[in-house]
Structure formats: C-alpha cells, structure tokens
Amino acid sequence: AQKITQTQPGMFVQEKEAVTLDCTYDTSDPSYGLFWYKQPSSGEMIFLIYQGSYDQQNATEGRYSLNFQKARKSANLVISASQLGDSAMYFCAMREILNFGNEKLTFGTGTRLTIIP
Amino acid sequence: GAVVSQHPSWVICKSGTSVKIECRSLDFQATTMFWYRQFPKQSLMLMATSNEGSKATYEQGVEKDKFLINHASLTLSTLTVTSAHPEDSSFYICSAPSQGSGRYTGELFFGEGSRLTVL
DSSP, rough: OOOEEEOOSEEEEEETTTTTOOOOOOOOOOHHHHEEEEEOOTTTOOOEEEEEOOOOSOOEEETEEEEETTTTTTTEEESSSOOOGGEEEEEEEEEEEEEEGEEEEEHHHHHEEEEEE | OOOEEESSEEEEETOOOOOEEEEESSSSSOOOOEEEEEEETTTEEEEEOOOOOSSOOTTOOOOOOTEEEEEEEEETTEEEOOOOOOOOOEEEEEEESSSSSSSSSSSSSEEEOOEEOOO
C-alpha cells in the first residue's frame, strides 16, 4: 500500500521569498510518478509539476521545482519568488500502477499556502 | 493543452432525488477517467475509476449502487448520485490522463469540479 504524507497543514510566506512544501511517500513499487497540484479557492485542480521515479534529474517548471530525493522518499515542491497568486492549497500525489494496467492516484492531505504582501 | 470539462459546476437538489454529473475530455480520448470526492478542507479521495467499455472499478467503501458510473464513450464519463441525501453533499471532481493509456504520461487533467448540495 502506498501513502502520501504532507506534514504542513498551513504555511505563511512573505511575498517574493522562496517556499518549500514537504511531501514524503511510501511505496514498494519500483515505478511510480509524483505530482504536485495547486487548488485555489475556486476548486479547480491545477497541475504544477511531475517527477517520474526513474527520472535522473529533478523536474522544473518555471518557478516550480521538485526536490526529488528517492532514497529518502521525499518529493518536496519548491516555489521560487512567491507571488500573491500562489496562495492556495497544494497537494502532493502519487500514481500507482495496479494489476491489469489499472492505475490509481493518491493524494496527500494538502498544505494551505498563504503569501503575505 | 488537454482540457477536461465537468458539468454542472453547482447543483442543489432535494433529498431523495438523483443527480448526474458529466465529465468530458474535450480534445483527447480518455479510456480511463477518475472520480474523486473532496470534503471541505480535506484531500481528494478516489471514489472509482471509470473505464470505457467496461464496468467501473470502485474503491473500498464506495457504494456502487449509490454512485453509478457510466463511461459512455471515449470522451464522456458520468457519475450519478442516486437517491441523494445531505451527507452526499460534497465537491466531486473528475480527471483523465492526457493520453489514452495513462501510463506515466506525466499529467492528469482535472475537470472544474461539481459542488453538490443536497437539501
């Protein structure tokens, strides 16, 4: 069974500062994928970044980067130069391949990030 | 990029009625779609996996007869909450992988979500 853990229920960060959102996972599968999604108050889920378990380099997408430490089973999201619009809930998720090719995406409990002007 | 559209965004219904929520992939075919439920200030919980041409796969604890899922075509999956009760009030959100197989494509596209309120 897999598990996604986000230990920070909420964070307050000054605008323009960098912020790291923690995510640890637990799986016995050799192949898996890790995602970060942003959910603003409107409820939509916005894809931010993806890291495959076999990817050699840490994923980066603009101001977002994923600090992937496979041995520690952590996949922290780093947001550089935070902006007011970054205030939202952030979810870490892991994709697991089940039997017969079925797949499942499991989410962490989320971190509510608030950017302070 | 790929888009998933969900309808309706908001629905209010009386207790005992049934509500249908549609999830459409607009510019790609999705053989698999996922239905999630999210309670206020909580995470997304996978309810079921919708498979085109076959029965949906439900997660443990999710009532199949309560939450009917039909994957009618490669671009449409529907979730019907039957005989809705106030405890079914929640935010329901669907997602689909950007490619048909969904294997490590790197991205799942989510619908806008549907907020159901049962009076």
